[in-house]
Amino acid sequence: MSAVQPARRIALDVILAVRESDAYANLLLPVRLQRAKLSEADAGLATELTYGTLRRQGYYDAVIALAAGRPVEKIDPAILDVLRLACHQLLSMRVAQHAAVDESVQLAKTVGSNSATGFVNGVLRTITRTPVSEWQDRALASAKNDDERLGILHSHPVWIIRAFRSALAAEGRDSELDDLLEADNVAPRVSLVALPGESTVAELDAYAATYSPVGAVLDGGDPLQLEAVRAGRARVQDEGSQLAALALSRVRPVVRGERWLDLCAGPGGKAALLAAEAAQSGAVLVANEVVPARAELVRKALAVFDPAPEVWELDGTTVGDDHADEFDRILIDAPCTGLGALRRRPEARWRKSPRDVAHLSGLQSNLLDAAITALKPGGVLAYVTCSPHLAESKVIVEGAVKKWGDAIERIDTPAVLATITGETLDLGDTKHAQLWPHRHGTDAMFIQLIGKV
Missing domain, CATH: 1.10.940.10 (NusB-like)
Structure with missing residues (x-):
């Protein structure tokens, strides 16, 4: 034997x-x-x-x-x-x-x-x-049809293939579907973030990231071999996630004393970057996570800071009830299907179904409404999902614009990102930013900055 x-x-x-x-x-x-x-x-x-x-x-x-x-x-x-x-x-x-x-x-x-x-x-x-x-x-x-053929060839459920096709078609990128599906099956390199004020890209002994000014990329190996990572001064974080946080923190100069909120903070990656950015500019971050176990992960992620940001455990859909017009900047990294991170979580493609999209879209809309209520007039929020599915991204934002009317405005997010990256990301003629694995080498992050009038 x-x-x-x-x-x-x-x-x-x-x-x-x-x-x-x-x-x-x-x-x-x-x-x-x-x-x-x-x-x-x-x-x-x-x-x-x-x-x-x-x-x-x-x-x-x-x-x-x-x-x-x-x-x-x-x-x-x-x-x-x-x-x-x-x-x-x-x-x-x-x-x-x-x-x-x-x-x-x-x-x-x-x-x-x-x-x-x-x-x-x-x-x-x-x-x-x-x-x-x-x-x-x-x-x-x-295979009975072209979608099934693509599903077998690239090992994606047919419903995800159709969702990706619709998202690409909305940008006039229909021809890129095969490239996207291929990219989903390539293991991503290890992406790191050097938390501002805590570490630098230069000390990470890694390549500078393509777009993020605080990002680095490892060719391989265990990131915990780096002292800055072991100490929590640098973290493993996708470059797309870094850009989502930086779009909010760097959309405009920070006024000392600003209050920021990370509404759905678990497990704490973007909260850590926002906390570092806030500490550098005199702002105060509050992190919120409704699930107690994930809230504890957020506390651990933020423990490197002195003082560590406060962590709430509120239902994010109710945050506007007691905190109306309170925050200058709010990040909504909304719970989603995670279809934009299939490179990193390959099993997710087999776990999710169209029913998940229907369930999550209602939650996403409620979170966005609550955040708008909690945002000060003149404040800015970032609605972010790690999913390019239109029902979790553009449709949610369009629903909020229709509901809130002139009380909110979409901010030109690609223009903001260009000031951060130093170059355009070829995001199309839109107010939102949709990143793609096959185009940008990041997770498929959707980012829309919204201002409250």
């Missing part, structure tokens, strides 16, 4: 937890790797196995259904996870076929019956007898 390589065991454990417990791979995998004390090479293998399998799950399911002669819904979920992990090795990695098959059969023994292991062996032997390119052709041939 062959032993299972630790990297494969860890990858399967994480994949099982993602499906069974709604775990987040980007949070769980580092913990498992640290506990296992794997070599750098084995840790890299476990990472590729985990994220690669989750990213390409849709394509692998199409291949498994053909090889097994049955829909994947008819396969035991744990055994299906083993098959998906094996498919990633056989179809997308340079792994010896015998090693991938033999160790997958051993993994199947740990999660299924003896008959299940025979099934796994048979399916994988079938897959190895056909060239990789032929499996792709066969899988694509099973």
Whole structure:
């Protein structure tokens, strides 16, 4: 009996937890790797196995259904996870076929019956007898329409493909859909933010970010090896998230004594950058997070500052009730589907559904209304989502403009970002900013600055 390589065991454990417990791979995998004390090479293998399998799950399911002669819904979920992990090795990695098959059969023994292991062996032997390119052709041939074909080719649910197409079409970028879907399946480089007043980009021993003046990029390795990151003076943060916070903090000069609010602050990344910006300019930040566990994460994220900003645990949709006309600047990093961060959270594409959009859009509208109420006349807020879905971005803003009329105005957000980045981001002729992985190398952040008259 062959032993299972630790990297494969860890990858399967994480994949099982993602499906069974709604775990987040980007949070769980580092913990498992640290506990296992794997070599750098084995840790890299476990990472590729985990994220690669989750990213390409849709394509692998199409291949498994053909090889097994049955829909994947008819396969035991744990055994299906083993098959998906094996498919990633056989179809997308340079792994010896015998090693991938033999160790997958051993993994199947740990999660299924003896008959299940025979099934796994048979399916994988079938897959190895056909060239990789032929499996792709066969899988694509099973598609009923172009959206399904793209879904198989790029491993995205059809409803997400349609949402992306609509968002791109709204900008006249219809031809970029394939590029966007491809970018979603490429692991992003590690992006860092040097918190102003706490650290500098120069001390991070990394490349300066393309757009963010406080951003840096690592080619690889563990960011915790950097002293500034270990001390909390620099953080791991996508460049798009940095630009969202900086658009608010640098939209205009700060008047000492301004009060700022991060309305949906958990887990605290943007709050930390805003706190640093506020401390540099004499403003005061308050962070709010309704979920107690996430509020505690915000407190930890802000603990590096002295004094640390106050953290509230209010329902954000009610903040205007007791705090009307109180804040000079407000960030609404609204809860959303996270479709703009599928590079980082590949499992999210399989967890979300159109029903989530309908549920979240109501919350997003209520949060924006509450923030407008809490904003001082003459103040500025930033409505931000890590989703390009029109129903979570443009439609929410347009609804607020229709409701509030002349009481609010959309601020030219691309122009503001140009003053921060020193160059235009090719955002089109709009008042909002929609960033894209394939165009800007960031998460697909939507940013709209709004002023209260």
